[in-house]
Structures are given as C-alpha cells and as structure tokens.
Amino acid sequence: MRFAAGGHRVVAMDIQEDALNGVAEAIKATGGQCVPLAADVGSEASVAQAAGRVDQTFGRCDVLVNNAAIFSTIKMRPFEQLPLEEWMRVMHVNVTGTFLMTRAFAPLMKRHRWGRIINVSSAAFVMGRPNYLHYTTSKAAVVGMTRSLARELGSDGITVNALLPGATDTEIPRETVTPEQKRQQIAMRCIQREEGPQDLEGVVSFLASEDSAFVTGQSFVVDGGYCFL
Template sequence: MDQHVPPLLRRGRGGRLQALRHRPPAGARGTLRVHRDQAPQLRRQGDPVVDAPELAGQIAIVTGGARAIGRAIAETLAGRGATVVSVDLASSDETVGAIEAAGGSALSLTADVTDEQAVAAAFREVLDGYGRIDVLVNNAGLFAGIERRPFWEIDLAEWEHVLGVNVRSVFLCSRAVAEPMRAAGSGRIVNIASNVVTFGMANLMHYVASKAAVIGMTRSMARELGPSGIAVNGVAPGLVTTEITTQTVSDEYRDLVAKGQCLQVPILPADIAGAVAYLCSPSARMVTGQTLLVNGGATMGPA
C-alpha cells in the first residue's frame, strides 16, 4: 500500500484506487457546462434519442454496502449509471466484483463509519479522486445480534452501542458530505430507518430509539440543506429477508409478519434498493423530508 493512502482505507479490486486518483474531477472534462434539466434541449433535430441511465455520471457513497440491503442498493445504483463507493467495516470486494461484472463502476473502501477520523479520511479519498459526491446512502446499521429484552433490563453500554452505530454513523457521514454538496448546490441523502418506529416494537427500545432518531435527523437535515438544493429522505423497511434475518429470525415469526402485510409476500433487499434509487432519481426532484415505508402495507393497521 502507498504510504500516502490512509491506513484505514484499502484499494478495491484490481487496484482501482490508483485509477480513481487520476480520474479528472467533474467539471474539468470540458468547457461547456449545462444544467442537467437543460441537457435534452441541446439535441439537434434528427438526432437519435438515446436516454442515458438516470444516475449516469453520479458519484454515490453507500455505507454498509458489503452485504444484504447495502449490497442491493449499491448494485441498483450502479445499474442506473452511478459510480458507487461502498464504505464498510467489512470487505466490499464481492459487491464491487458483481458491479464490475455487470459493466458498472465501483470501489471498496474499508472504514469504521462510527469513527470520526475514519469517516473524514474515507470521504476525502472520494472527493480527491472524483471531485464531488452526489449521493449518500446511510445504510450501515446494527440489528443482527441485538438481544430482545424489556428496556429496564438493557444496560447502558448496550444502549450506547446500538445508538452509537445507528445514529452516530448517520451524523458523521452526513456531516462529511454537507460541505461539498452545499458547494455544488445539489445532492441526495437517503437514510435507512425502520418501520418499527411506527408501532413501537416491544423489547427493542434501543433499536427503535435509534431509528426514530434517524427519521428525526432526516427531517432536520432536509430543512437545513434544502436551501442548498439538497434533498434528504429516508426509507423505512419492514422485515427484509436476508441471509442474516433468515438465520436469526424464526420461520414462524417471519410468517406472522408476512400475514400482517397487505402484500403477503417476503420483502427483499431489491425492494428497498428500488425505493432508494427512486429517491436518488430526477423523478423525486421535489421529494424531501419524507420517510418512505417499504413494508408491504404492514403499518396500515387492521381492516
């Protein structure tokens, strides 16, 4: 590893970090600058109409992109044209490999998104390499391994650990992109929350509290960043079928949850990724401060 690369980071597959460092930043590739909304007006009569992917040319950071929902989000955004940087404590090589195999562009950075210095170093690498950050998806979070118990049995260390991961990471990463997005006058931030906030799930108060905080932060950030042209939204999934939930949640409980949904089929990572991609797309131009429930209608209540 080069001495100038921070020790908390590492290269993606095939040494892509070096290539990233030498890629010209946005705005330096030509002298003609056109607002995205004006671009279609530049087509000459008779030119073939070829629609570019809706996120073409965008730089998107996905935290926790190594597996499950995060990987699905990373692959979906890449499939829609974005260059995706997965920032995760675990290796994102498989995510990067899948994206590159499909013809997309991606990079893996290893960093602890609850550590202030690690976040600053990772995001600086992206800015140094690409010149900007267009999209941030705050997906990293803690759910697997949390023991369900009444709140009076939760010790302070466990409480602080859950909130530290699920809330601090959103704050640190969002703060890291605020300045470059404000300077650019545009950007999208999507925070992954949970539908447990809507009904107050018993025996998981630390988790519920952490995701309630994320929803509140989403609204506050939308107000503060809106004047700079930055949209901030959330996605609140129901119980998503992943390798982790398959191992940690009983079949009986998953069946019970599905029966409580209007759409009585399993929720998949791709369902969450599709919602995130919508919120990052031009179609959601006037959507901000919202948290989209993706739970098959589970929180509508009894008919």
C-alpha cells in the same frame, strides 16, 4: 448493485472489509464501477478520511445512502435486560454514524448545489416493535434527523428523506426471528409475501433521482402495507 447497473459510480463503505470487497467484485463482474472503502461510520477520523478519498477520486458526491447500522447482530430481548454498553453502541453507530457521515459528505454536495441524502430508518419504529428498544429508538432518531437536515440543506439543493423498510430478508440469517414470527409478519401485510432488498431499490432509486427534487423531509415505509404512517 442497482446504482451501478444504472451507470453510477458507486463507493461502497462498510466496516467489514471482506464483505465489502465481495460487493465490489460482484458489481465489477456485471460491468459496473465500485470503489470499496473500509470505514467505521462511528469514527470521526475514519469518516473524514473516507470523505477525503471520495473528494480526491471523484471531486463530488451526489447521493449518500446512510444504510450502515447495527441491526442483524442484535439479540432481541426485553429492555430491562439491555446492557448500557450495547444501548450506547447501537445509538452511536445508528445515530451518531448517520450524523458524522452526513456532516462529512454534505459539503461535497453543497459545492455542486445538488444532493440526495437517503437515511435508512425502519418500520420497526412505526409499529413500536418490542424487544429492540435501542434499535427502534435509534431509528426514530434517524427520522428526526432527516426532518431537521431537510430544512437545513434545502437551500443548497439537497433533499433528505428516510426509507423505512419492513422486515427484509437478506443474505444474513436472522436467528432471533422464529419461523412463527416471520409467518405472523407476512400475514399482517397487505401484500402477503417475504420482503427482499429488491423491494427497496425502486424507492431508493426515485429518492436519488431528479424526479424527487421537490420531495424532502419525508419518510417512506416500504413493508408491503404492514404499517401506515
């Protein structure tokens, strides 16, 4: 919504087609441009098809936000109770998905020698949140990937940075977070209030802009001052 409001041509990708169409309609209703593209970031073929569509439609990709992940559907539980299949799925979508998307879209950026890649990690990795072992491990991997990609892509004029949000309220209910846990999270913040998507937009917007041209390989914790890197 923020990119579209700034006049950018947005391609919204998600595995859930209905939700995706809702986003595209909401953007269009405010006069913005959005192409909804149903894709599975964990599928090499699906990602290649999506990159092909973006190339055909726009002939470029300036900014890639690797945001898709398995997150809100995760049931928090001790690591001993994590089924291997769930571990593999979270690692596949959150880590391999970020790799596949970056590998497919970086060539479109290299062509114009300009690009911004923003990988969404999590402050849960910094604070070592318990009962989420696959998730925190996957988000740590995203930071590692961000640093190495920054080195590989710098000479092409492409920056790669990570955004680490704190617990953020979205339209999706988080049934495994109790009201007491939520109160505790807020009490630990320097800025003691709920975090919303609007708190993340400014940093994403900066990282996507020319103003951040000399900033790469970095991790930005946006959590109201709960964790310090």
